[in-house]
Amino acid sequence: MSAIGATMRSELIGLGGIVERNVYLTKRYFLWDVAFMFWTIANTLTIVFIARSVHLTRAAENTLAARLLVGAVIWAFLGIIFEFMTETVAWERWEGTIEYTFMAPISRVMHLGGQGAFAVLYGLIRATILFFAVVLFLGIHTPHANYGAAFALLAIASLSFIGIGMMTSVLPLISPEKGAQLGFVAQGLMLVVSGVYYPVSVMPHWMQLIAKISPATYAIRGDRASIVSGTGLVWADVWPLLIIAVAATPLGLAIFHRGEVHAKKHGKLKRSG
């Protein structure tokens, strides 16, 4: 095997190690995850019930409920990705393994990529359960839904979500106490400009401009169309997501690298207790 091939193999084994670790931890915390799933379903119901309160025709109410549900599911999906990415450092610091991970010969792209890969897999499973639990609970009809296209678009959007998540994952490196919370602020800000429960067109013009660079805008718009109208993958939603992913991933890695250098200069790559 060539040197490059051997290095790539070693890096991919490292990436697999991150996924493997998260599988172990998910198994250990399974009951907590079930409890968290109930909370997410309840939280989503509080939003989707709004469709019942606006006194529309049965069909219009069903459409509104489906539109709100897509927004809520993507909010939950994005929440998982940001949680995993932002807590990449926070978990390791809490467990005390941070020094061992950062002195290991794995590149940061594989380290963060492994965390992102597991977050996407885990997030997709949870999003699916959430979607169908609420559909069954409220009796929402989605006869034309194109689930394949919805999944595919979410998977494509995940690349840019991971890239942006890499940027937020640096926050706990800079501030061990408050960094993780700031990551969730970033998630909320992204969704508020992306038309999570309302059309982007109702926002002020300057917010609409920001919406154009948010990957959530295209994921929400495309997935709504796939679930409500059965639309397939639309290129107008795909290409912005690909461009944002291509820009966000190297930018996220560069920002993380700067944060890591800062942490090494100031002695912050260290367990907190």
Add this chain to the structure above:
Amino acid sequence: MSTFAAPNSLSTSVRQDVPAVEVEHLTKVFRRRVKDAGPFRRKRRMPALKDVSFTIARGECVAILGQNGSGKSTLVRLLSTLLIDDGGSARVFGNDVVRDARTIRRLVNRVSVEASFFKKMSADENLSYAARFYGMPPSVTRTAVPEILAKVGFPPDRRGESMQNLSRGMQQKVALARALLTSPVLLLLDEPTTGLDPRSKLEVQDFVREVRRTHDATILLCTHDMAEAEALADRVGLLDRGELLFLEPVADVKRRYGVETLEEAFFAATGRAFEEEHDDEDDEYREVFG
């Protein structure tokens, strides 16, 4: 193949013509927040290492003695590529710790005072996970992990138990196994026996001796246990408030100061008793997380 060597043993791939560790005029300064500084949060410079220079030959075991806050952990973390220095240089088998960090990470592993594991995961799972970062696939760790755990005397029937259920001594054995699993050519031991009961302490020390006999590893042991340093190391150094006062064989240290014990040598070198120094770990904590 040595007892602890991983399949892709590194010992033959490192440079033979250079010392294992070369540290020249190494300096590290932290900035600590001044207590009661008011809203302006003034910080003061706190040197952790001051112009430290030494070399360690390949295969040698060197102990660095020092009290809490003397700079031992800072030195270990600099050599593990977890800190960036503020002056001087440090090389591991000819590789600069800042410029060639990726190369060094393949060569080095460490055991620290805290065992540091994912507490809900078992010893098996923690070791497999750690090994992946070093390119060891499941097909290798399936046999290598039980073997290394057996070597450190870890009971096979407890391999699947959560780390949080294991005693401190057991956890430290797993930490040793984790460090050896990747077959490092430089092993950094940072207070590996602190807090262990006497029996566990002796077991860990015996294991370090066995590693020296069977594995082509250079060992840097940082400790405040003078008896441990004397028992395990070829040379003993004293790091005091960031300054390396000496690094010599124990007999030479005793001869130089005309004393019988290392405690007396410490007193002769610093003018203070070894026990007197205050514990300033909290100060470091404040600096790091302030």
